[in-house]
Amino acid sequence: MNETNDLSITRLIDAPVDRVWSIVTERLTEWWCPKPWTTEIVELDWRPGGRSAMVMHGPNGERHAQEGVFLEVVPGERFVFTDAYAVGWQPQTPFMTGVFAFADEGGKTRYTATARHWTAEASARHEAMGFAQGWGAVADQLAALAEG
Template sequence: MSDASHELSVTRFIAATPAKVWEVMAERQEEWWCPRPWRAEVDEQDRRPGGACRMTMYGPGGEVAPQDGIYLAYDEGRRFVTTDAVVGDFEPAGPFMIGIWEIAPEADGTRYTAKARHWSEETRRSHEEMGFVDGWNACAAQLAEICEAEAG
């Protein structure tokens, strides 16, 4: 059981099938992964436990924010879990969080939930102060926008 004082999460109902949401969520991350006007580029994805998960986010002012880590789980059509605590060939890194992105059927659409689990309450608080709620909700809205436009 996760310690709630260490977790942040956002959830959103998306009026599209789980298959559509999964396809966009897993295969088209560059379209929704970070809040506009930022953009993301997938550098490497080896979608299996222990496989590399590397992206780079680019900001409108020339900012460059690499996100390197590994998959802890990859359950096709349901969820993927990553961490930045391990990089490369199982090298320890300064851990920030475990990210969990999951979907589930709900009514005539899909429930999307994204969670960030941290090693400490202090780190969770820092992530929240960085704008977690607004940022991850913006990403969820971008994901929903794509899925719902294509579901019609």
């Protein structure tokens, strides 16, 4: 993997890590995709090898299913998921691995979300899809929930 295939967004959230982590894991439907899109959770099994399956619904009837597995879950610190596998380690065509990190910064939380792509082409395609705006909006939504 080449770090140049990573796209990343970061925010300093004015809330402690435990509050942010709680919102991330318990209120995912409220922040996971940019509004007016909504998130339907199919299954979130927060453990390595656990299923990560959701459907994002757009305002005009768009439907984007996400199916993958968690690779790592360290409560209060980070979670990593990939769509390279379905549950049971069944290979599928990959798009990215998501790395979400949460670090204490003086009682606030440094949130960093990274999309790691297998190829420069996939990274460029994700960037062209509006990565910065979309993942930035998601970070803002998470911050608003945690700071509210």
